[in-house]
Structures are given as C-alpha cells and as structure tokens.
Amino acid sequence: MELWIPITVAAAFLQNLRMVFQKQLKSSLTTGGATFSRFVFALPLAIVYAAVLQHTQEGAPPEPSALFVLYCALGGVSQIMATGLLVAVFSHRNFAVSTAYSKTETVQTVFFGLILLGESVGGQALAGILISLFGVLAISFAQTGWNRTIVRDLVGKPAMFGIASGTCLALSVVFYRAGSLSLGGDGFLAQASLTLAVALVIQCVVMAVWLQIKEPGQAMATIRAWRVALPAGVSGFLASACWFAAMTIQNAAYVRALGQIELVFTFAASWFIFKERSKPAEVLGVLLICGGIVVLVLR
Numbered sequence: 001m002e003l004w005i006p007i008t009v010a011a012a013f014l015q016n017l018r019m020v021f022q023k024q025l026k027s028s029l030t031t032g033g034a035t036f037s038r039f040v041f042a043l044p045l046a047i048v049y050a051a052v053l054q055h056t057q058e059g060a061p062p063e064p065s066a067l068f069v070l071y072c073a074l075g076g077v078s079q080i081m082a083t084g085l086l087v088a089v090f091s092h093r094n095f096a097v098s099t100a101y102s103k104t105e106t107v108q109t110v111f112f113g114l115i116l117l118g119e120s121v122g123g124q125a126l127a128g129i130l131i132s133l134f135g136v137l138a139i140s141f142a143q144t145g146w147n148r149t150i151v152r153d154l155v156g157k158p159a160m161f162g163i164a165s166g167t168c169l170a171l172s173v174v175f176y177r178a179g180s181l182s183l184g185g186d187g188f189l190a191q192a193s194l195t196l197a198v199a200l201v202i203q204c205v206v207m208a209v210w211l212q213i214k215e216p217g218q219a220m221a222t223i224r225a226w227r228v229a230l231p232a233g234v235s236g237f238l239a240s241a242c243w244f245a246a247m248t249i250q251n252a253a254y255v256r257a258l259g260q261i262e263l264v265f266t267f268a269a270s271w272f273i274f275k276e277r278s279k280p281a282e283v284l285g286v287l288l289i290c291g292g293i294v295v296l297v298l299r
Contacts, residue, residue, distance in 0.1 A: 003249065004245075004249050007242050008242070008258045012262035013265055017235045018232055022034050022038065022232045028225055029221060032211050032215050033222040036222050037229035037233055038232055040219075040223070041226065041234065041236075042237035045237040046193070046196050046240070046241070049193050050196070053187070053189050053190045054190055054194065057185075057187040057190045058186070059185070060185050060186045064183060068182045071195075072176070072179045072198040072199045074172075081168040082102075082169040082172060085102075085162075085164050086165045101163045102163070103133065103137070104133065105166035107133060108170035110253040116174050117181075125253075125254060125299040128293065128294070129253065129296065132288065135260070135286065135288030136263060136285065137285070138282070138288060139267070173252040173255070173256055192245040192248040196240055196241060207219075243255070257292070257293070258293055258297070261293060263285075264289055
C-alpha cells in the first residue's frame, strides 16, 4: 500500500473528530472564534513539530524562499476564504445546495493542479474522483430531495457560494503542495511540517486581525476558553499534519478525493453509534464514495 493512503485516511478521521469538538464550541464562541481556535491552538504544536523534524532529519534540509512564503500565504488565505464562504450561506434557505457544491473541490483540484503545477491525473483516477463526487452529491441532497426547488437553487446564491468555497479550498491545497515542493530537501515530513507551521502563523495573524475588526474581544475569548477549545486545536493539528504530509508526497487531487472517506466515517457513526435511519440516497452515496475510492486507489 502506498504511504499516502493510510496518512490520508487518518487525516479524514481526525478532521471528523475536530469538527465534533468545534461544534461543541459554538455554545460559548462565535463562528469566527470557533474557527480561530482551530488555528491558534494548533500553532504551538506545529512549531514544535516542525522544529523537531528540521533538527532530526537526515540529508539535505528544506530551503525556504520568498516563493515558499507566498505559496503558504495564498494557501492560508484561500482556506480561510473557503470557510468564510460556507459560513456566509448559513442564512440562505437551502444550505444543502451550497454544501454539496463545495464538494466539487476535488474536481477543481484536478484543474488547478494541472494549471499551477502541471500535474495531470490518469483516466481511471479521474473516473474514481467523479464517482466519489456523485456519491457526495447524493448524500448532500438526500435531506431535501431532487425537487423543483433544488433545481432552481442550483443557479442561485447557495450554489455560487458553494462552488466558490470549493474553488478556494482547491486552490489552498494546490498552493500548499506547491509550497512544500518548493522547499527541496530530502525529507517529506520536514517539508510538510515547515509548510504547515508557516501557513498557521499567517492564518493566525489574519484571523486575529479580522476578529479584532469584526468581533472585538472574540480572539481573547477564544484564548480564555482554552479548556474546551484545546481539543479542537490538537485534533486539528494532527489532521493538518497528516493532510500536509499526504499532499507533499502525492498529487493533491488524489489526496482530496480519498479524503471524501470522511463522509463514510460520519455515516458509520450515525448508523452504528446513534442508531439513526439513513435514506436510500445516503446509502447509495456512501456506496458510490467507496466505489470511487477503490477505483482511485487501484488506478
């Protein structure tokens, strides 16, 4: 088994765990504060992680450059914008549409990876990505159904915000991969950890400034809520460390496509732990995601 596969599966699982912790924060923090916790409490861990790897790895160390910092900044800001665009559609009637269309990020990552990095995907891999995308769409629309309202909303604001969110997320992962690869050196973990640390520094600064302008006092409120926010930060750091490592050694489109297994984890938890009934469309969606992943992995 290729190394990037178990790393990506671990990233998806840990991301699911982080979202559980972040949902618990909503009772005491705003959406901005809960998002900030994801970055600020992960930052110290990322810095220590990067420092240890830089000093213990064998072979040539990474060599940061101005281009590397630019890639990290573009990736970090794109990721924040992706989150902000999804949050912006909370007030819209059909949030399911925007969420579904944000999942087009896997296909968009293929496009941006080709344009920015010159990385293409094979026919079988592309087929796997598309099959998984149809599975995601099936799950996303299962709650509302494929009715006339849904079709009408596909060209409305929810869909546009969702597509834009997917675009920003696709750009962020491609920029992160470009940043890691620009470092050179012999160890992919050293490359990935340094990229993660620099990106988190930039994101913390951007989020702190934004919160100070839009939600004064919320940044400090997040810090004071460290007892409940720390688990989100730790799980977020572990998830990011895995994502960055996987994206350093493999095409970002493959990594994000396999990462859709996160929805399978969510489905399994609702089915086996919470005993929630699932609609046929949701079961079909999970099967399509699993099928697409098998096609991708066996490419």
